[in-house]
Amino acid sequence: MGAEGDGIGRLPDGKAVYVPLSLPGEQVLARPVRPVGDGWLAVAETVEQPDEARVAPPCRHFGRCGGCVLQHWQDSAYRAWKAGLLSYALRQAGFAVPETLEFHPGLPGERRRIDFAVRRAGGRIILGLHAPRATEVIDLTDCLVLHPALMALMAPLRPLLGGLRAVKREASVVINLLDSGPDLLLRSDAPLSLDDRNALTAFARAHNLPRVSCAAPGETPETICLLRPATTTLSGVTVRPPPGAFLQATAEGEAAIVRAVLAGLPGRITAKTRIAELYAGCGTLTFALAQAVRVAAFEGDPDAIGALRQAVNQGGLAGRIEAAQRHLTRQPLSARELGAFTAVVLDPPHAGAAAQIAQVAAAGVPIVIYVSCNPATLGRDARTMHGAGYRLAGAAAIDQFLWSARLESVCVFRRG
Ligand SMILES: C[S@@+](CC[C@H](N)C(=O)[O-])C[C@H]1O[C@@H](n2cnc3c(N)ncnc32)[C@H](O)[C@@H]1O
Numbered sequence: 001m002g003a004e005g006d007g008i009g010r011l012p013d014g015k016a017v018y019v020p021l022s023l024p025g026e027q028v029l030a031r032p033v034r035p036v037g038d039g040w041l042a043v044a045e046t047v048e049q050p051d052e053a054r055v056a057p058p059c060r061h062f063g064r065c066g067g068c069v070l071q072h073w074q075d076s077a078y079r080a081w082k083a084g085l086l087s088y089a090l091r092q093a094g095f096a097v098p099e100t101l102e103f104h105p106g107l108p109g110e111r112r113r114i115d116f117a118v119r120r121a122g123g124r125i126i127l128g129l130h131a132p133r134a135t136e137v138i139d140l141t142d143c144l145v146l147h148p149a150l151m152a153l154m155a156p157l158r159p160l161l162g163g164l165r166a167v168k169r170e171a172s173v174v175i176n177l178l179d180s181g182p183d184l185l186l187r188s189d190a191p192l193s194l195d196d197r198n199a200l201t202a203f204a205r206a207h208n209l210p211r212v213s214c215a216a217p218g219e220t221p222e223t224i225c226l227l228r229p230a231t232t233t234l235s236g237v238t239v240r241p242p243p244g245a246f247l248q249a250t251a252e253g254e255a256a257i258v259r260a261v262l263a264g265l266p267g268r269i270t271a272k273t274r275i276a277e278l279y280a281g282c283g284t285l286t287f288a289l290a291q292a293v294r295v296a297a298f299e300g301d302p303d304a305i306g307a308l309r310q311a312v313n314q315g316g317l318a319g320r321i322e323a324a325q326r327h328l329t330r331q332p333l334s335a336r337e338l339g340a341f342t343a344v345v346l347d348p349p350h351a352g353a354a355a356q357i358a359q360v361a362a363a364g365v366p367i368v369i370y371v372s373c374n375p376a377t378l379g380r381d382a383r384t385m386h387g388a389g390y391r392l393a394g395a396a397a398i399d400q401f402l403w404s405a406r407l408e409s410v411c412v413f414r415r416g
Helices: 075-092 154-162 194-206 251-263 286-290 302-314 354-363 375-387
Strands: 007-010 016-019 027-036 039-049 102-104 113-121 124-130 137-139 170-178 181-188 211-215 222-226 232-234 237-239 274-278 294-299 321-325 343-346 367-372 390-398 408-415
Touching: 016 027, 075 102, 075 375, 075 390, 075 408, 102 251, 113 137, 113 154, 124 154, 154 170, 154 194, 194 211, 194 222, 232 286, 237 302, 251 286, 251 367, 251 390, 251 408, 274 286, 286 294, 286 321, 294 302, 302 321, 343 354, 354 375, 367 375, 375 408
Parallel strands: 016 039, 102 390, 181 211, 274 294, 274 343, 294 321, 343 367
Antiparallel strands: 007 016, 027 039, 113 124, 113 170, 124 137, 170 181, 211 222, 232 237, 367 408, 390 408
16 A cells, blocks of 8 residues: 555566555556556556455545545554554654554544635536546535534535636635634635625625635735634634634644643753744644743744734733744754754644754754654654654654545654
Protein backbone atom coordinates (compact mmCIF):
# COMPACT_ATOMS: atom_id res chain seq x y z
CA MET A 1 0.00 0.00 0.00
CA GLY A 2 1.53 3.32 -1.05
CA ALA A 3 1.52 6.62 0.81
CA GLU A 4 -1.39 7.88 -1.36
CA GLY A 5 -3.51 4.87 -0.38
CA ASP A 6 -3.02 2.99 -3.68
CA GLY A 7 -2.24 -0.70 -3.85
CA ILE A 8 1.22 -1.20 -5.37
CA GLY A 9 2.03 -4.08 -7.68
CA ARG A 10 5.28 -4.89 -9.47
CA LEU A 11 5.76 -5.37 -13.19
CA PRO A 12 8.19 -8.06 -14.40
CA ASP A 13 10.79 -5.32 -15.00
CA GLY A 14 10.50 -4.27 -11.33
CA LYS A 15 8.57 -1.07 -12.04
CA ALA A 16 5.73 -0.14 -9.70
CA VAL A 17 2.05 -0.16 -10.74
CA TYR A 18 -0.12 2.06 -8.55
CA VAL A 19 -3.69 0.78 -8.48
CA PRO A 20 -6.16 3.03 -6.63
CA LEU A 21 -8.95 1.22 -4.72
CA SER A 22 -7.03 -2.07 -4.55
CA LEU A 23 -5.88 -3.59 -1.25
CA PRO A 24 -2.78 -5.50 -0.15
CA GLY A 25 -2.91 -9.18 -1.08
CA GLU A 26 -5.55 -8.74 -3.80
CA GLN A 27 -5.39 -9.86 -7.38
CA VAL A 28 -6.91 -7.29 -9.71
CA LEU A 29 -7.14 -6.98 -13.45
CA ALA A 30 -5.70 -3.52 -14.01
CA ARG A 31 -5.48 -1.27 -17.05
CA PRO A 32 -2.43 1.04 -17.21
CA VAL A 33 -3.45 4.71 -17.55
CA ARG A 34 -0.25 6.75 -17.65
CA PRO A 35 3.34 6.72 -16.42
CA VAL A 36 3.82 8.27 -12.95
CA GLY A 37 7.07 8.70 -11.01
CA ASP A 38 8.91 5.37 -11.02
CA GLY A 39 6.09 3.33 -12.60
CA TRP A 40 2.52 3.35 -13.89
CA LEU A 41 -0.85 4.50 -12.67
CA ALA A 42 -3.51 1.88 -13.42
CA VAL A 43 -7.24 1.39 -12.97
CA ALA A 44 -8.59 -1.80 -11.41
CA GLU A 45 -11.11 -3.09 -13.96
CA THR A 46 -12.11 -6.09 -11.83
CA VAL A 47 -11.04 -7.47 -8.49
CA GLU A 48 -10.27 -11.10 -9.33
CA GLN A 49 -9.41 -12.15 -5.78
CA PRO A 50 -10.55 -9.75 -3.06
CA ASP A 51 -8.71 -9.67 0.26
CA GLU A 52 -10.74 -10.71 3.28
CA ALA A 53 -10.21 -7.23 4.73
CA ARG A 54 -12.25 -5.71 1.84
CA VAL A 55 -15.62 -4.34 3.04
CA ALA A 56 -18.53 -2.55 1.35
CA PRO A 57 -17.76 1.20 1.32
CA PRO A 58 -20.46 3.08 3.27
CA CYS A 59 -20.60 6.15 0.99
CA ARG A 60 -22.46 6.18 -2.34
CA HIS A 61 -19.84 8.54 -3.82
CA PHE A 62 -16.89 6.29 -2.97
CA GLY A 63 -14.59 5.61 -5.90
CA ARG A 64 -15.53 8.78 -7.78
CA CYS A 65 -14.89 11.35 -5.02
CA GLY A 66 -11.25 12.01 -4.13
CA GLY A 67 -12.05 12.87 -0.50
CA CYS A 68 -12.03 9.28 0.81
CA VAL A 69 -9.88 6.60 -0.80
CA LEU A 70 -9.94 3.87 1.86
CA GLN A 71 -13.55 3.22 2.87
CA HIS A 72 -13.35 -0.30 1.45
CA TRP A 73 -10.82 -1.47 4.07
CA GLN A 74 -11.76 -3.10 7.33
CA ASP A 75 -11.18 -0.73 10.29
CA SER A 76 -8.42 -2.70 12.02
CA ALA A 77 -6.33 -3.12 8.84
CA TYR A 78 -6.92 0.51 7.82
CA ARG A 79 -5.89 1.82 11.24
CA ALA A 80 -2.77 -0.35 11.40
CA TRP A 81 -1.73 1.00 7.97
CA LYS A 82 -2.33 4.59 9.06
CA ALA A 83 -0.24 4.22 12.22
CA GLY A 84 2.35 2.53 10.00
CA LEU A 85 2.67 5.70 7.87
CA LEU A 86 4.10 7.46 10.92
CA SER A 87 6.35 4.55 12.00
CA TYR A 88 7.70 4.28 8.46
CA ALA A 89 8.47 8.01 8.20
CA LEU A 90 10.31 7.97 11.54
CA ARG A 91 12.24 4.76 10.81
CA GLN A 92 13.31 6.13 7.42
CA ALA A 93 14.59 9.20 9.27
CA GLY A 94 16.78 6.93 11.41
CA PHE A 95 14.79 6.71 14.66
CA ALA A 96 14.07 3.60 16.71
CA VAL A 97 10.26 3.38 16.78
CA PRO A 98 8.19 1.30 19.23
CA GLU A 99 6.31 -1.66 17.72
CA THR A 100 2.91 -0.05 18.39
CA LEU A 101 2.27 3.67 18.39
CA GLU A 102 -0.39 5.66 20.22
CA PHE A 103 -3.29 5.90 17.74
CA HIS A 104 -6.41 8.08 17.94
CA PRO A 105 -9.06 6.81 15.51
CA GLY A 106 -11.39 9.17 13.67
CA LEU A 107 -15.13 8.63 13.23
CA PRO A 108 -17.69 9.70 10.59
CA GLY A 109 -19.47 13.00 11.17
CA GLU A 110 -16.55 14.71 12.92
CA ARG A 111 -15.14 16.98 10.18
CA ARG A 112 -15.86 20.58 11.11
CA ARG A 113 -14.05 22.32 8.27
CA ILE A 114 -14.73 21.85 4.57
CA ASP A 115 -13.59 23.48 1.34
CA PHE A 116 -16.22 22.67 -1.31
CA ALA A 117 -15.42 23.17 -4.98
CA VAL A 118 -18.25 24.69 -7.04
CA ARG A 119 -18.84 24.62 -10.80
CA ARG A 120 -21.65 26.12 -12.86
CA ALA A 121 -22.46 23.59 -15.60
CA GLY A 122 -25.28 24.58 -17.96
CA GLY A 123 -28.20 25.45 -15.75
CA ARG A 124 -27.05 23.65 -12.64
CA ILE A 125 -24.59 23.96 -9.77
CA ILE A 126 -22.12 21.20 -8.99
CA LEU A 127 -21.02 21.29 -5.36
CA GLY A 128 -18.58 18.79 -3.95
CA LEU A 129 -14.97 17.65 -3.90
CA HIS A 130 -12.47 16.92 -6.66
CA ALA A 131 -12.26 13.51 -8.27
CA PRO A 132 -9.03 11.64 -7.45
CA ARG A 133 -6.02 13.25 -9.19
CA ALA A 134 -8.33 15.46 -11.29
CA THR A 135 -9.83 18.94 -11.52
CA GLU A 136 -13.31 17.49 -12.20
CA VAL A 137 -15.70 18.20 -9.31
CA ILE A 138 -17.88 15.34 -8.07
CA ASP A 139 -21.38 16.50 -7.18
CA LEU A 140 -22.03 15.29 -3.64
CA THR A 141 -25.48 14.89 -2.18
CA ASP A 142 -23.98 14.04 1.18
CA CYS A 143 -20.59 13.41 2.80
CA LEU A 144 -20.22 10.91 5.64
CA VAL A 145 -17.15 12.44 7.22
CA LEU A 146 -18.79 15.86 7.57
CA HIS A 147 -20.28 17.15 10.81
CA PRO A 148 -24.10 17.04 10.48
CA ALA A 149 -24.33 20.83 10.91
CA LEU A 150 -22.20 21.28 7.77
CA MET A 151 -23.88 18.47 5.82
CA ALA A 152 -27.25 20.17 6.43
CA LEU A 153 -26.01 23.18 4.42
CA MET A 154 -25.18 21.22 1.25
CA ALA A 155 -28.71 21.04 -0.19
CA PRO A 156 -29.66 24.71 0.43
CA LEU A 157 -26.26 25.92 -0.85
CA ARG A 158 -27.03 24.75 -4.40
CA PRO A 159 -29.99 27.10 -5.10
CA LEU A 160 -28.17 29.92 -3.30
CA LEU A 161 -25.05 29.57 -5.47
CA GLY A 162 -27.14 29.00 -8.60
CA GLY A 163 -28.78 32.41 -8.11
CA LEU A 164 -25.54 34.39 -7.52
CA ARG A 165 -24.15 36.61 -10.30
CA ALA A 166 -20.79 36.31 -8.50
CA VAL A 167 -20.55 32.62 -9.44
CA LYS A 168 -19.89 32.75 -13.17
CA ARG A 169 -18.08 29.49 -13.86
CA GLU A 170 -16.43 28.34 -10.66
CA ALA A 171 -16.12 29.10 -6.97
CA SER A 172 -15.24 27.54 -3.65
CA VAL A 173 -17.06 27.57 -0.33
CA VAL A 174 -15.05 27.18 2.86
CA ILE A 175 -17.12 26.52 5.97
CA ASN A 176 -15.66 26.41 9.49
CA LEU A 177 -17.97 25.14 12.20
CA LEU A 178 -17.28 27.60 15.03
CA ASP A 179 -18.87 27.60 18.49
CA SER A 180 -21.17 30.38 17.26
CA GLY A 181 -22.20 28.39 14.13
CA PRO A 182 -21.01 27.68 10.57
CA ASP A 183 -18.81 30.52 9.30
CA LEU A 184 -18.98 30.69 5.50
CA LEU A 185 -16.43 32.11 3.06
CA LEU A 186 -17.30 32.21 -0.66
CA ARG A 187 -14.47 32.65 -3.14
CA SER A 188 -16.00 33.44 -6.51
CA ASP A 189 -14.94 34.44 -10.02
CA ALA A 190 -17.15 37.51 -10.64
CA PRO A 191 -18.11 40.65 -8.68
CA LEU A 192 -20.98 40.48 -6.17
CA SER A 193 -24.20 42.25 -7.13
CA LEU A 194 -26.51 43.93 -4.64
CA ASP A 195 -28.93 41.03 -5.08
CA ASP A 196 -26.09 38.61 -4.28
CA ARG A 197 -25.41 40.43 -1.02
CA ASN A 198 -29.07 40.30 -0.07
CA ALA A 199 -29.30 36.60 -0.95
CA LEU A 200 -26.22 35.76 1.13
CA THR A 201 -27.59 37.70 4.10
CA ALA A 202 -30.96 35.96 3.79
CA PHE A 203 -29.12 32.59 3.68
CA ALA A 204 -27.20 33.46 6.85
CA ARG A 205 -30.47 34.35 8.61
CA ALA A 206 -32.32 31.25 7.37
CA HIS A 207 -29.54 28.85 8.40
CA ASN A 208 -28.32 30.61 11.53
CA LEU A 209 -24.82 31.43 10.24
CA PRO A 210 -22.91 33.99 12.32
CA ARG A 211 -21.05 35.43 9.33
CA VAL A 212 -20.80 35.27 5.56
CA SER A 213 -17.72 36.62 3.77
CA CYS A 214 -16.72 36.79 0.10
CA ALA A 215 -13.51 37.20 -1.83
CA ALA A 216 -12.19 37.01 -5.36
CA PRO A 217 -9.49 34.29 -5.62
CA GLY A 218 -6.35 35.39 -3.76
CA GLU A 219 -7.99 38.58 -2.38
CA THR A 220 -8.75 39.56 1.20
CA PRO A 221 -12.27 38.51 2.22
CA GLU A 222 -14.98 41.13 2.73
CA THR A 223 -17.59 40.52 5.42
CA ILE A 224 -21.01 40.52 3.72
CA CYS A 225 -23.03 40.05 6.87
CA LEU A 226 -22.22 39.59 10.54
CA LEU A 227 -25.28 38.49 12.46
CA ARG A 228 -23.32 37.83 15.67
CA PRO A 229 -19.62 37.49 16.51
CA ALA A 230 -17.96 34.57 14.71
CA THR A 231 -16.19 33.05 17.71
CA THR A 232 -14.75 29.78 18.87
CA THR A 233 -13.11 28.64 22.09
CA LEU A 234 -9.55 27.37 22.17
CA SER A 235 -8.52 25.95 25.55
CA GLY A 236 -11.08 28.16 27.30
CA VAL A 237 -10.10 31.37 25.45
CA THR A 238 -12.55 33.03 23.06
CA VAL A 239 -11.03 33.66 19.63
CA ARG A 240 -12.49 35.38 16.55
CA PRO A 241 -10.92 33.47 13.65
CA PRO A 242 -10.73 35.37 10.34
CA PRO A 243 -12.95 34.09 7.48
CA GLY A 244 -11.66 30.74 6.16
CA ALA A 245 -9.10 30.51 8.97
CA PHE A 246 -7.14 27.34 9.54
CA LEU A 247 -8.70 25.18 12.26
CA GLN A 248 -7.81 21.57 13.05
CA ALA A 249 -10.10 19.38 10.94
CA THR A 250 -12.01 17.85 13.85
CA ALA A 251 -12.62 18.89 17.45
CA GLU A 252 -11.64 15.37 18.55
CA GLY A 253 -8.37 15.59 16.56
CA GLU A 254 -7.64 18.99 18.09
CA ALA A 255 -8.12 17.61 21.62
CA ALA A 256 -5.80 14.64 20.89
CA ILE A 257 -3.13 16.95 19.41
CA VAL A 258 -3.30 19.27 22.41
CA ARG A 259 -2.99 16.35 24.85
CA ALA A 260 0.00 14.88 23.01
CA VAL A 261 1.73 18.27 22.82
CA LEU A 262 1.23 18.98 26.54
CA ALA A 263 2.47 15.47 27.39
CA GLY A 264 5.75 16.30 25.64
CA LEU A 265 6.53 19.41 27.73
CA PRO A 266 9.48 19.31 30.13
CA GLY A 267 8.74 17.52 33.42
CA ARG A 268 10.03 20.44 35.49
CA ILE A 269 8.55 23.81 34.65
CA THR A 270 9.74 26.98 36.41
CA ALA A 271 8.71 30.61 36.09
CA LYS A 272 11.58 30.99 33.62
CA THR A 273 10.51 28.20 31.25
CA ARG A 274 9.74 29.70 27.83
CA ILE A 275 8.46 27.88 24.80
CA ALA A 276 8.68 29.01 21.19
CA GLU A 277 5.60 28.05 19.24
CA LEU A 278 6.01 28.21 15.45
CA TYR A 279 3.15 28.26 12.92
CA ALA A 280 0.71 29.19 15.68
CA GLY A 281 -2.35 30.03 13.53
CA CYS A 282 -5.13 31.53 15.68
CA GLY A 283 -3.81 29.84 18.83
CA THR A 284 -5.08 26.24 18.94
CA LEU A 285 -1.91 25.19 20.79
CA THR A 286 -0.90 28.60 22.14
CA PHE A 287 -3.67 28.89 24.72
CA ALA A 288 -3.24 25.29 25.87
CA LEU A 289 0.52 25.78 26.27
CA ALA A 290 0.08 29.10 28.06
CA GLN A 291 -1.77 27.35 30.88
CA ALA A 292 1.56 25.70 31.76
CA VAL A 293 4.36 27.92 30.40
CA ARG A 294 5.18 31.30 28.88
CA VAL A 295 4.85 31.19 25.11
CA ALA A 296 6.38 33.18 22.26
CA ALA A 297 4.10 32.44 19.30
CA PHE A 298 5.08 33.05 15.65
CA GLU A 299 2.78 32.91 12.64
CA GLY A 300 3.00 34.16 9.07
CA ASP A 301 -0.61 35.00 8.29
CA PRO A 302 -1.45 38.59 9.33
CA ASP A 303 -5.15 37.88 9.93
CA ALA A 304 -4.45 34.80 12.04
CA ILE A 305 -1.88 36.60 14.16
CA GLY A 306 -4.32 39.52 14.50
CA ALA A 307 -6.99 37.15 15.85
CA LEU A 308 -4.46 35.55 18.19
CA ARG A 309 -3.30 38.92 19.54
CA GLN A 310 -6.86 40.14 20.06
CA ALA A 311 -7.70 36.98 22.02
CA VAL A 312 -4.52 37.33 24.11
CA ASN A 313 -5.42 40.90 25.04
CA GLN A 314 -9.09 40.22 25.72
CA GLY A 315 -8.21 37.14 27.78
CA GLY A 316 -5.72 39.14 29.89
CA LEU A 317 -2.92 36.82 28.76
CA ALA A 318 -0.34 39.39 27.65
CA GLY A 319 1.99 38.31 30.48
CA ARG A 320 1.92 34.67 29.29
CA ILE A 321 1.88 34.99 25.50
CA GLU A 322 3.85 37.17 23.07
CA ALA A 323 2.62 36.88 19.48
CA ALA A 324 4.66 37.97 16.45
CA GLN A 325 4.03 37.84 12.73
CA ARG A 326 6.91 36.17 10.93
CA HIS A 327 7.42 34.34 7.64
CA LEU A 328 9.28 31.29 8.89
CA THR A 329 10.44 30.08 5.47
CA ARG A 330 11.98 33.37 4.36
CA GLN A 331 13.05 34.38 7.84
CA PRO A 332 13.22 31.33 10.13
CA LEU A 333 14.00 31.89 13.80
CA SER A 334 17.79 31.64 13.97
CA ALA A 335 19.70 29.19 16.16
CA ARG A 336 20.76 32.19 18.28
CA GLU A 337 17.14 33.35 18.81
CA LEU A 338 16.06 29.81 19.61
CA GLY A 339 18.76 29.47 22.28
CA ALA A 340 16.48 31.34 24.71
CA PHE A 341 13.85 28.56 24.75
CA THR A 342 13.49 25.32 26.71
CA ALA A 343 11.33 23.77 24.02
CA VAL A 344 10.03 24.43 20.52
CA VAL A 345 6.53 23.41 19.43
CA LEU A 346 5.99 23.60 15.67
CA ASP A 347 2.94 22.82 13.53
CA PRO A 348 3.95 23.65 9.96
CA PRO A 349 1.77 23.38 6.83
CA HIS A 350 1.80 20.38 4.45
CA ALA A 351 5.17 21.46 3.01
CA GLY A 352 6.87 20.99 6.39
CA ALA A 353 9.53 23.26 7.86
CA ALA A 354 12.87 22.47 6.18
CA ALA A 355 14.47 25.90 6.64
CA GLN A 356 13.18 26.34 10.18
CA ILE A 357 14.03 22.83 11.41
CA ALA A 358 17.66 23.31 10.34
CA GLN A 359 17.88 26.25 12.76
CA VAL A 360 16.07 24.34 15.52
CA ALA A 361 18.51 21.44 15.15
CA ALA A 362 21.52 23.78 15.07
CA ALA A 363 20.31 25.49 18.25
CA GLY A 364 20.08 22.14 20.06
CA VAL A 365 16.83 23.15 21.82
CA PRO A 366 16.36 20.39 24.47
CA ILE A 367 12.79 19.45 23.46
CA VAL A 368 11.15 19.72 20.03
CA ILE A 369 7.47 18.85 19.63
CA TYR A 370 6.57 18.50 15.96
CA VAL A 371 2.89 18.45 14.91
CA SER A 372 2.53 17.30 11.30
CA CYS A 373 -0.21 16.69 8.74
CA ASN A 374 2.16 15.08 6.23
CA PRO A 375 4.30 12.04 7.08
CA ALA A 376 6.52 12.67 4.02
CA THR A 377 7.69 16.14 5.09
CA LEU A 378 7.76 15.06 8.73
CA GLY A 379 10.13 12.25 7.71
CA ARG A 380 12.38 14.68 5.83
CA ASP A 381 12.53 17.13 8.77
CA ALA A 382 12.92 14.31 11.32
CA ARG A 383 16.03 13.18 9.47
CA THR A 384 17.57 16.59 10.22
CA MET A 385 16.67 16.13 13.90
CA HIS A 386 18.21 12.64 13.92
CA GLY A 387 21.39 13.99 12.35
CA ALA A 388 21.63 16.59 15.14
CA GLY A 389 21.53 13.92 17.86
CA TYR A 390 17.86 13.97 18.87
CA ARG A 391 16.04 10.83 20.01
CA LEU A 392 12.36 10.07 19.71
CA ALA A 393 10.64 10.42 23.10
CA GLY A 394 7.02 9.99 21.98
CA ALA A 395 4.83 9.71 18.89
CA ALA A 396 1.07 9.74 18.41
CA ALA A 397 -0.87 9.19 15.17
CA ILE A 398 -4.18 11.05 15.01
CA ASP A 399 -6.68 10.08 12.31
CA GLN A 400 -8.47 13.36 11.81
CA PHE A 401 -8.64 12.80 8.02
CA LEU A 402 -10.77 9.66 8.17
CA TRP A 403 -10.64 7.28 5.16
CA SER A 404 -8.06 9.46 3.39
CA ALA A 405 -4.34 8.77 3.10
CA ARG A 406 -3.56 11.94 5.10
CA LEU A 407 -2.35 11.58 8.67
CA GLU A 408 -1.95 14.01 11.56
CA SER A 409 0.76 13.21 14.10
CA VAL A 410 2.61 14.60 17.09
CA CYS A 411 6.26 13.61 17.68
CA VAL A 412 8.38 14.56 20.66
CA PHE A 413 12.14 14.73 20.12
CA ARG A 414 14.63 15.16 22.93
CA ARG A 415 18.32 15.89 22.90
CA GLY A 416 20.74 13.89 25.01
C1 LIG B 1 -1.07 23.43 10.15
S1 LIG B 1 -1.48 25.10 10.46
C2 LIG B 1 -1.32 25.12 12.21
C3 LIG B 1 -1.95 26.29 12.91
C4 LIG B 1 -2.14 26.12 14.42
N1 LIG B 1 -0.98 25.55 15.06
C5 LIG B 1 -3.37 25.30 14.73
O1 LIG B 1 -3.24 24.20 15.26
O2 LIG B 1 -4.47 25.78 14.47
C6 LIG B 1 -0.07 25.89 9.83
C7 LIG B 1 0.02 27.37 10.07
O3 LIG B 1 1.25 27.82 9.51
C8 LIG B 1 1.06 29.07 8.91
N2 LIG B 1 2.11 29.21 7.90
C9 LIG B 1 2.20 28.62 6.69
N3 LIG B 1 3.36 28.94 6.09
C10 LIG B 1 4.02 29.74 6.95
C11 LIG B 1 5.29 30.39 6.89
N4 LIG B 1 6.10 30.27 5.85
N5 LIG B 1 5.67 31.15 7.96
C12 LIG B 1 4.87 31.27 9.02
N6 LIG B 1 3.65 30.68 9.13
C13 LIG B 1 3.24 29.93 8.10
C14 LIG B 1 -0.34 29.02 8.34
O4 LIG B 1 -0.87 30.32 8.18
C15 LIG B 1 -1.07 28.20 9.42
O5 LIG B 1 -1.63 29.05 10.39
